[in-house]
Amino acid sequence: MIVEPDTFRLHLQVLREEFTILPLNEWVERKKNNLPLPSKACAITFDDGWLDNFEYAFPILEEASVPATLFAVSDMIGTCELFWPNRIARLLQQPANRLNSIPWLQKFSSNPFISPEVSAQVIYSLKDTPDHQLLQLIESAEQALGITPESSPSLMSWPQLKQLSDNELFDIGSHTSHHFRLGADLDSAVMQREIIESKKQLERELGKPVNLFCYPNGDYCDRTIEEVAKHYEAAVTTQPGINGSSSTDFFTLQRFGVHQDSSFNRRKLLAKLANWP
Ligand SMILES: [Zn+2]
Structure with a gap:
């Protein structure tokens, strides 16, 4: 999903007026331990580790002191690879x-x-x-066709990711090692490697525990959840929705994906967050 910097500034303004913005890991911890939560809590997440998130979105978040979680694809960080x-x-x-x-x-x-x-x-x-x-x-x-690899990166470098990780506003989660889709047709050993090795690599490079996971393309099956639950505290999907009920499943957390054309003004953004088609 892509939004322009000014639209993103507007999102932060609307979200701050309508919700209490919390880091996702804090929301998970509070929810798991039955600690008090704001009546309308909201967490902001980014997937993949795009360089433009570092260049545009994170400075805007920092300026507004708004927390966010970034799910990085560990083997692609610091490379010129494309999805x-x-x-x-x-x-x-x-x-x-x-x-x-x-x-x-x-x-x-x-x-x-x-x-x-x-x-x-x-x-x-x-x-x-x-x-x-x-x-x-x-x-x-x-x-x-003689197409040569890209010479400039589209994703963040390790020092850039580390800079975000070192900022107390931001948290880094895992989005696998290679962005493989973790559906039922994926070999168990490969699935296990994607889930475990990405966590190890991120923890080694960032020097911090990595407790949150994000399913590439939103694909998962029972085996995926079972494996992710052994190594992480919670995982997010691409299923749109609100995680409001008392029976929250921490390994299939729902999110809203926002795109420029469906969120460029206050009314459109709020309609999106109300799950309006
Ligand atoms: Zn992704």
């Missing part, structure tokens, strides 16, 4: 005659202009392909 949807979007920028040489991209090459909407459709159509298979397909297509 697979971004790599597909980059492949689709190639001219049609070049895309034609790649069998699984042929059906898209007839389109003379691939708009962001078409790109989104292509990415959506590949969502059922397992990550390892998808990454192989992308890698061989990139090789065949």
